[in-house]
Amino acid sequence: MKNIIQNINKAFDHRIRLGIMSILMVNEYTDFSTFKELLGVTDGNLASHAKALEAEEYITVQKQFIGKKPNTTYTATKKGRQAFKEHIEALEKLIRKN
Amino acid sequence: MEAKDYLKDISEIKDLMNKSSLFISLSGLAGIMAGIYALIGAYISHLLISQYESRYITLESNIFKLIVLIAFLVFTFSVGTAAILTYFKAKKQGEKVWNSASKRLLVNFLIPLLTGGIFALLLLRNQDYGLIAPVTLIFYGLSCVNASKYTFRDVRYLGITITILGLIATAFSGYALQFWALGFGVCHIVYGTIMHFKYDSK
Secondary structure: OHHHHHHOOHHHOOHHHHHHHHHHHHOOOEEHHHHHHHHOOOHHHHHHHHHHHHHOOOEEEEEEEEOOEEEEEEEEOHHHHHHHHHHHHHHHHHHHHO | OHHHHHHHHHHHHHHHHHHHHOOOOOOHHHHHHHHHHHHHHHHHHHHHHHHOOOOOOOOOOHHHHHHHHHHHHHHHHHHHHHHHHHHHHHHHOOOOOOOHHHHHHHHHHHHHHHHHHHHHHHHHHOOOHHHHHHHHHHHHHHHHHHHHHHOOOHHHHHHHHHHHHHHHHHHOOOOHHHHHHHHHHHHHHHHHHHHHHHHHOO
């Protein structure tokens, strides 16, 4: 049991961070506004959760300009994908136990 | 109690993965309508051809221009209907029509389709009329297969069916109109109906 709980990743223990990671698992990259639309969150909220994932090196941020508009896109790293997979497996095991 | 939370997590993960990568507002009804337009177009073309006295239809003849016009109208009405029905379905589901998923779907659908369209025009210029029907079927089928990665799986089977029909049509030249009606008409109606009952009438 102890083992399983260890694999439940604290970094994903929030609806928005879990959402960001889920979307990046199936997309090569996703931009800021798409995240906002899919998750229904404010700019500040999204930015802080993205920053937390970036600090864990689970995602990388690319900033560029399209014309004069800044465009921020996010990509999941290899480390992030692995961590997410382990998190999901841990969730599955927990559910099956109960 | 905790397990319930985790179950909710999992279903949310699944939902976000689908929403962000697949465009699921495609309307089955649009497929049915496109099929009906195609059958009407094919029937009118059949009447025109059977009334035509000469055995060969040339590029300059009025009947050829009429058939091209019919094909163009069928295409325009199908795309228009699909756009309107998809818009309403997306609105009902609270989704945006123009998002990254639908853009990806459209781009991947259009790459083989435009290639096929240009190819058909080149065949027309070289007066290879016999191959035009099979080529349009094959390329349309492949467009559906390519686009299916970004929407319902049924589109893939529709694409495979139409591609096979296109190959058969190549082997049996002279039945272009019949294969066209079967591919663009009957197949659209069949798969549109399946999709309508599977996803729309919930």
